[in-house]
Amino acid sequence: MKFKTKDITKIALLVALIxxxxxxxxxxxxxxxxxxxxxxxxxxxxxxxxxxxxTVFIYLLLGLLGFPIFAGFSGGIQSFLKPSFGFLIAFVICAVFISKFTKGEKSFIKIVSALIISEIILYLIGLPYMYFILNKIMGTTISISKVFTIGMIPFIVPDLVKILLAAIIVPRISKIIKINS
Structure with a gap:
């Protein structure tokens, strides 16, 4: 696959934004x-x-190589053992899913629906990973319901706001800068 300068620029910019x-x-x-x-x-x-x-894979790779680009200015291979790392893994799948199911889509409802489904995918991967790390690696005893309480409940409203903002802003940005060309 041959990369064009504009593609490399888009990837680099989005890695930096993440x-x-x-x-x-x-x-x-x-x-x-x-x-x-x-x-x-x-x-x-x-x-x-x-x-x-x-793009998301490069972001993860840079963080795992030690660049402090994960939350809390952290990075390094030990990040695998953080309860939140499952969500980072899920980001790759979510980005691909969103792209696959929204390409060329104009319907606000369909875009929001795809983003909500991607958020469900994020939780389906991130929460079990969190449970495993907290219970098996860190040695705490934490129930599945407590994992939902600390790993999902506080995020529902902020995630919905981010979904709505992305669904409103990104199509306008795309039109203005013709990023898909």
Whole structure:
């Protein structure tokens, strides 16, 4: 596959935005509220499925290589052992899913629906990972219901706001800068 300069630029810009989104953080337990998911939504809405997945993969790779671009200015291979890392893994799948199911879509409802489904995918991967890390690796005894309480409930309203903002803003950005061309 041959990459064009404009594709590399889009990927680099979105990797940087995802990293910036990680720095804008509100601690609420083992997983902070960040703007990362907003930029994952943008990535999926603006890029092809391959480029969307590649963008988030590059972000993860840079963080795992030690660049402090994860929430809390963290990074490194030890990030695998953080309760929140399952959500980062899910970001790759979510970006590809969003791109695949919203490409060329004009319907606000269909875009919002795809973003909500991607958020469900995020929870389906992130919550079991959190449960495993907290119980098996960190040695705490935490119930599945408590994982939902700390890993999902505080995020529902902020995630819905990010979904609505992305669904409103990104199609307008795309028209203005013709990012899909």
């Amino acid at each position: 990293a910036v989104g990680a720095f804008i953080s509100i601690p609420v337990g083992p997983v902070p509220i960040t703007l990362q998911s907003f930029f994952i939504f943008m990535t999926g809405l603006l890029l092809t499925p391959f480029y969307a997945g590649l």
